[in-house]
Amino acid sequence: xxxxxxxxxxxxxxxxxxxxxxxxxxxxxxxxxxxxxxxxxxxxxxxxxxxxxxxxxxxxxxxxxxxxxxxxxxxxxxxxxxxxxxxxxxxxxxxxxxxxxxxxxxxxxxxxxxxxxxxxxxxxxxxxxxxxxxxxxxxxxxxxxxxxxxxxxxxxxxxxxxxxxxxxxxxxxxxxxxxxxxxxxxxx
Ligand SMILES: Cc1cc2nc3c(=O)[nH]c(=O)nc-3n(C[C@H](O)[C@H](O)[C@H](O)COP(=O)(O)O)c2cc1C
Numbered sequence: 001x002x003x004x005x006x007x008x009x010x011x012x013x014x015x016x017x018x019x020x021x022x023x024x025x026x027x028x029x030x031x032x033x034x035x036x037x038x039x040x041x042x043x044x045x046x047x048x049x050x051x052x053x054x055x056x057x058x059x060x061x062x063x064x065x066x067x068x069x070x071x072x073x074x075x076x077x078x079x080x081x082x083x084x085x086x087x088x089x090x091x092x093x094x095x096x097x098x099x100x101x102x103x104x105x106x107x108x109x110x111x112x113x114x115x116x117x118x119x120x121x122x123x124x125x126x127x128x129x130x131x132x133x134x135x136x137x138x139x140x141x142x143x144x145x146x147x148x149x150x151x152x153x154x155x156x157x158x159x160x161x162x163x164x165x166x167x168x169x170x171x172x173x174x175x176x177x178x179x180x181x182x183x184x185x186x187x188x
Contacts, residue, residue, distance in 0.1 A: 010038030017092035017112040020048020023128035094128035104142035131167030154180040
């Protein structure tokens with residue numbers, strides 16, 4: 001049940017950054033659930049993400065072309081930088097260790113990091129990786145830095161990982177990611 005004043009994603013522009021984690025398949029459902037909440041969802045994919053799930057899938061699910069190449073003239077034609085400007089929230093899910101490092105370094109040479117650096121919208125990050133990567137001091141330092149920038153983290157959780165391991169690094173559940181996006185969404 002919705003309460004008056006409770007943040008909602010209805011009519012909001014959600015940018016969804018997708019990166020190269022095995023957990024990427026879960027973001028197919030995330031797109032559907034965000035749309036169920038009334039959000040207009042635009043997907044941005046790293047090259048790594050495209051190795052796991054085809055951009056076509058996210059294009060079909062979101063109903064919009066996917067931006068997966070910072071050099072693609074079409075990206076500018078579809079006004080993704082415009083969208084970065086008008087976005088109500090940028091959710092990066094799953095966020096790989098590599099992308100966390102790139103964000104922390106302020107790099108902007110793929111579409112996810114370029115938009116993250118260009119948007120004024122709140123940024124929600126849902127990391128997903130093996131526990132060894134998550135516990136690495138480099139990742140920990142990157143997360144600290146990003147939290148310092150005001151980025152909101154949701155998860156990771158402890159649970160089953162790939163290769164039969166159990167530990168920290170599992171992607172947060174879709175309802176938790178949506179709740180974090182709702183809480184973070186730009187008030188206007
Ligand atoms: C099968 C497979 C699964 C992977 N899963 C993860 C993962 O869950 N998390 C992660 O941080 N990296 C994972 N990687 C490594 C990333 O894909 C790799 O670091 C890549 O450079 C990430 O690029 P991106 O951040 O630009 O998408 C995986 C690689 C492979 C081949």
